[in-house]
Amino acid sequence: MKKKKVFIWGLINYNWSLDINAANMARALDKEKYKVYSMVTTTLPYESIPGVTYFKRRYPDKIWKFICLLRACLICKTALIYRMGEFRVYWWLFKLFRLKTISVLGLTSSIFNREYPRVTSLHALSEVMREECKELGIPIKEKVLINPIRTEPFHQIRKVRTGVLKDIIFIGHDFERKGIDDVIFVAQNTEQLHFHVVGGYMDHQINLKKKLKQGGLTDSFTLYGSLEQPKLLEVVDKCQLHILPSRKEGRPKVAIEAAAAGLPSILYEGYGAEEYIENGQNGFVVKTREQLLEKVRLLQYEEGLLKEMSEKTERLYKKFDLREIVKDYEQLIDSL
Missing domain, CATH: 3.40.50.2000 (Glycogen Phosphorylase B;)
Structure with a gap:
């Protein structure tokens, strides 16, 4: 053939x-x-x-x-x-x-x-x-x-996230559109949490550093800039929760990659997150920054909830088998 x-x-x-x-x-x-x-x-x-x-x-x-x-x-x-x-x-x-x-x-x-x-x-x-x-x-x-979505590298570091919520990861380049101000809001209203920020255009990183300094939050954040995958996996492995407070996304693959590593996600509704996140099971889909804060606190203080949701992330990432996704493209290529 x-x-x-x-x-x-x-x-x-x-x-x-x-x-x-x-x-x-x-x-x-x-x-x-x-x-x-x-x-x-x-x-x-x-x-x-x-x-x-x-x-x-x-x-x-x-x-x-x-x-x-x-x-x-x-x-x-x-x-x-x-x-x-x-x-x-x-x-x-x-x-x-x-x-x-x-x-x-x-x-x-x-x-x-x-x-x-x-x-x-x-x-x-x-x-x-x-x-x-x-x-x-x-x-x-x-x-x-x-x-x-290639989840295999993230699955290699998969583990059930247990214990007390301490480390949260945010991944994205366009900080303003991705909702970094809502991440800052959560940091301002919680204690004993550390926020790991991956990505960010240079000017966005500079502006974020200024905001953190003004708010006295510098010690609560680690900014990594853009990372190649091996370094990204190291940071993901440190964390227990992924948050993406963006109002406008396609289908954020970072949530599926995080799920493969065992991290539940908190996302905003309005662009289809509820089509694949099982709300309250392997993540949360919320409407407002206040609800985002509420769910972070819930995971921080409700004993056993983080572990339970982490275990159920397997159901999420397995929906996105790479070979099955590509079959749809192959059928389309063959039909044109």
């Missing part, structure tokens, strides 16, 4: 959530059925993935980006788009060569409405997002697709 040639539009050696999704997809696509191509940047180290051919983006990146995308158009018939910002510039090239394109919408916005019709098959990450897309006039497909 002749293999279909698929281009995965991402930099799979770049530590950005969309590129991590691209790398996960590159690893997981069935190499018996597909010949897979993707991109790496030569400014960072990269490792070979069996069955994946790399187009190398050198310096100057703008020129080599175009060369890599042109090569993809000459070789492949289908593209999975993870870097939508780049697609908005080079969509015409893929249309010229008649490539079928697939993308999963991370966040909805009417600003992007003019770009999305150029995607052959556009999908939402949740039912809530799909309905919002329809209201905005974005041409969304009925089928909900989940970004590929």
